[in-house]
Amino acid sequence: MAGSVESARRSSPEIGVLALQGAFREHAHMLARLGVATREVRLQEDLEGLDGLIIPGGESTTMGRLMAEFDLVEALRAFARRRPVLGTCAGLIIMASRTTQGRQPLLGLLDITVRRNAFGSQVHSFEADVELDLGPRTERQTFPGVFIRAPWVEEWGPGVRVIARCGERVVGVEQGALLGVAFHPELTQDMRIHEHFLRLVSAARR
Amino acid sequence: MERQIGTLRVKTGLAEMLKGGVIMDVTTAEQARIAEEAGACAVMALERVPADIRKEGGVARMADPEKILEIKEAVSIPVMAKARIGHFVEAQILQALEVDYIDESEVLTPADELHHINKWEFTVPFVCGAVNLGEALRRINEGAAMIRTKGEAGTGNVVEAVRHMRTIMSEIRALTAMDEDELYRAAKELQAPYDLVAWVAEHGRLPVVNFSAGGIATPADAALMMQLGADGIFVGSGIFKSADPAKRAKAIVEATTHFRDPEILARVSRGLGEAMPGLEIGAIAQEGLLQHRGW
Numbered sequence: 001m002a003g004s005v006e007s008a009r010r011s012s013p014e015i016g017v018l019a020l021q022g023a024f025r026e027h028a029h030m031l032a033r034l035g036v037a038t039r040e041v042r043l044q045e046d047l048e049g050l051d052g053l054i055i056p057g058g059e060s061t062t063m064g065r066l067m068a069e070f071d072l073v074e075a076l077r078a079f080a081r082r083r084p085v086l087g088t089c090a091g092l093i094i095m096a097s098r099t100t101q102g103r104q105p106l107l108g109l110l111d112i113t114v115r116r117n118a119f120g121s122q123v124h125s126f127e128a129d130v131e132l133d134l135g136p137r138t139e140r141q142t143f144p145g146v147f148i149r150a151p152w153v154e155e156w157g158p159g160v161r162v163i164a165r166c167g168e169r170v171v172g173v174e175q176g177a178l179l180g181v182a183f184h185p186e187l188t189q190d191m192r193i194h195e196h197f198l199r200l201v202s203a204a205r206r
Numbered sequence: 207m208e209r210q211i212g213t214l215r216v217k218t219g220l221a222e223m224l225k226g227g228v229i230m231d232v233t234t235a236e237q238a239r240i241a242e243e244a245g246a247c248a249v250m251a252l253e254r255v256p257a258d259i260r261k262e263g264g265v266a267r268m269a270d271p272e273k274i275l276e277i278k279e280a281v282s283i284p285v286m287a288k289a290r291i292g293h294f295v296e297a298q299i300l301q302a303l304e305v306d307y308i309d310e311s312e313v314l315t316p317a318d319e320l321h322h323i324n325k326w327e328f329t330v331p332f333v334c335g336a337v338n339l340g341e342a343l344r345r346i347n348e349g350a351a352m353i354r355t356k357g358e359a360g361t362g363n364v365v366e367a368v369r370h371m372r373t374i375m376s377e378i379r380a381l382t383a384m385d386e387d388e389l390y391r392a393a394k395e396l397q398a399p400y401d402l403v404a405w406v407a408e409h410g411r412l413p414v415v416n417f418s419a420g421g422i423a424t425p426a427d428a429a430l431m432m433q434l435g436a437d438g439i440f441v442g443s444g445i446f447k448s449a450d451p452a453k454r455a456k457a458i459v460e461a462t463t464h465f466r467d468p469e470i471l472a473r474v475s476r477g478l479g480e481a482m483p484g485l486e487i488g489a490i491a492q493e494g495l496l497q498h499r500g501w
Contacts, residue, residue: 019463020226020463021225021226023222023225024226026222057223058224058225058226059223059224059248062283066245089223090223102282116282120304121278121284121304121306122306123212123301123304124211125211126209126210127209127210127215128208128209146216148220148223149284149306187219187222
């Protein structure tokens with residue numbers, strides 16, 4: 001693709017944020033604070049030349065139906081084979097291969113089964129510390145978890161590494177350059193998840 | 207592990223997640239399923255849609271809990287429900303039913319003509335209507351975690367929704383140009399707390415998400431409100447009072463996502479059948495206007 005040749009020549013990466021519905025602006029603000037250029041993605045052609053993609057929080061059924069309607073499913077799958085993707089909350093669900101209930105369009109990027117609204121309805125939405133393990137070269141750390149009608153990861157395949165837990169529950173995973181968390185780093189001031197994602201993006205561009 | 211529930215961040219956070227989406231009024235589980243299938247980001251459970259409330263008159267109250275539970279059972283997306291202005295016990299009941307958001311709504315008959323619900327007392331978040339910036343900030347001061355411009359519900363006429371959105375946006379822009387001395391005066395004139403007025407002046411936006419409601423009946427109406435600065439759309443009577451609700455609902459969802467793309471708007475607007483019957487605002491007596499409820 002001509003776009004990817006072009007992007008390899010650019011000195012700094014450009015990250016797409018899927019903007020079908022949900023909190024896409026918050027991710028763009030976070031990336032702007034990190035000095036990274038962003039582009040809103042609503043159609044296939046918006047993916048051209050991007051170095052990575054964020055699938056934001058929102059309603060996973062809404063995003064799933066819009067993805068199917070506007071022919072984004074295969075395009076996003078192809079993109080994720082070449083470039084890093086970060087999903088938060090609904091984004092994690094969209095990236096999953098299976099949910100415990102119901103049928104809805106999923107991308108099947110991560111070999112995981114998620115339980116939607118696992119913690120209950122909005123009155124049970126909460127903030128709590130998450131234990132974060134971003135890899136062998138980083139220390140274990142805590143992260144301010146914001147959980148809004150959040151899912152958790154019920155099962156994960158052998159290629160999947162658990163990177164975040166809240167109590168007993170698995171709330172973050174990594175599989176190659178694909179990253180998914182059940183909480184909302186974009187609603188906090190803490191940029192460590194986004195920084196970690198940008199490291200994956202840099203590695204993929206080399 | 208210590209969990210904190212009902213924080214301002216999780217209350218306003220759910221509204222952030224609804225952005226760019228369409229929240230649809232539904233009166234039955236079947237309608238809720240149609241709305242979810244069409245891509246609604248949430249549904250609003252109520253007894254009668256605004257057009258019927260307007261037509262039939264009488265006192266409009268919170269929906270039957272039985273009906274709300276049926277709707278909750280039918281869908282996986284958030285379920286909101288309406289309480290009467292000032293009726294904090296209806297709100298307590300809705301919280302006990304674990305609805306995801308409460309709309310303290312002028313569409314229902316007010317229960318208190320001086321006081322709104324003290325929304326800080328609740329774990330469940332609230333959305334409230336506003337026709338101008340002062341009203342929006344008074345509701346936020348009482349604990350609202352989301353605002354919607356009121357428009358004029360049940361009319362299928364977008365003119366009031368436009369008026370209210372333009373008013374709020376223009377009042378926000380005016381604040382951003384003021385110095386501190388002027389902000390004190392502005393707070394007095396807006397009848398809103400100085401701290402919130404100063405916050406809006408500094409950031410150039412409301413501290414919470416602001417949707418548009420009241421009169422949206424077509425995909426073009428939804429895109430118009432988005433281009434005027436709405437964060438998302440409420441559709442009340444516009445869907446289930448139209449000829450083909452499923453098709454229209456889907457088209458309004460798509461128009462809300464692609465609100466700046468006229469080619470997509472043209473495509474999704476085709477062949478939707480009859481929209482809901484519209485009402486001229488001038489034909490409604492002053493006391494029949496729902497937007498004047500709320501203080």
